[in-house]
Amino acid sequence: MAVLNLSFAACGFLGIYQLGVLGAVLRHGERLLQAVQACAGASAGALVATVLVTAPDRLEQCKDFTYRFASEVRSQRLGAVTPGYDFMLTLREGIEEILPPDAHQMAGDRLHISLTNSRTRRNRMVSGFASREDLIKVLLASSFVPVYAGINAVEYQGQDAPSPCLRSADPRTSAPSTLAWQTSTSNSPTWMSFFLQTISYASIKLCFRRRWTQ
Numbered sequence: 106m107a108v109l110n111l112s113f114a115a116c117g118f119l120g121i122y123q124l125g126v127l128g129a130v131l132r133h134g135e136r137l138l139q140a141v142q143a144c145a146g147a148s149a150g151a152l153v154a155t156v157l158v159t160a161p162d163r164l165e166q167c168k169d170f171t172y173r174f175a176s177e178v179r180s181q182r183l184g185a186v187t188p189g190y191d192f193m194l195t196l197r198e199g200i201e202e203i204l205p206p207d208a209h210q211m212a213g214d215r216l217h218i219s220l221t222n223s224r225t226r227r228n229r230m231v232s233g234f235a236s237r238e239d240l241i242k243v244l245l246a247s248s249f250v251p252v253y254a255g256i257n258a259v260e261y262q263g264q265d266a267p268s269p270c271l272r273s274a275d276p277r278t279s280a281p282s283t284l285a286w287q288t289s290t291s292n293s294p295t296w297m298s299f300f301l302q303t304i305s306y307a308s309i310k311l312c313f314r315r316r317w318t319q
């Protein structure tokens with residue numbers, strides 16, 4: 106099988122569906138995984154990609170955290186924007202609980218996380234991580250949603266975290282072939298799923314894109 110990459114789009118709490126896809130791939134996609142060179146992700150998709158690259162054995166633990174996190178947010182009087190509730194702190198605690206000590210080493214050049222500077226609107230893919238803490242900061246920066254996740258922006262290397270509408274929600278790497286998972290609710294933009302308290306239905310769209318070169 107030709108070398109290919111996997112891409113996980115931004116999708117908020119609908120990342121639980123991407124975790125389901127990941128579980129199926131881990132159970133039945135041995136040949137597929139052998140061909141995977143790298144994984145890319147944005148926001149929740151970056152978290153799913155990180156689990157695949159650094160902690161596939163902790164998939165069930167990640168699912169449990171996602172369910173608990175979503176329930177906790179729903180239980181707040183005003184959801185994530187309830188005064189006194191720290192969305193990003195809960196997310197950080199979950200990431201720290203799941204990532205192994207050497208996650209940044211396993212992720213080097215295999216994990217590509219989408220970040221967009223909120224001032225310049227320039228997007229870049231981060232694939233090198235100096236430490237585990239550095240990897241956590243990149244994940245938090247990619248996941249930050251202004252107002253919903255807090256007032257103070259997450260900073261990475263002195264730059265503000267992106268606005269969700271500016272971020273590249275469907276990241277790509279330079280591999281000729283990419284399998285991309287996009288999760289959406291109805292026809293809403295993927296980043297809007299962060300604001301949905303009740304999900305009536307969802308769908309997984311699997312895209313195969315190939316870049317032809319002469």
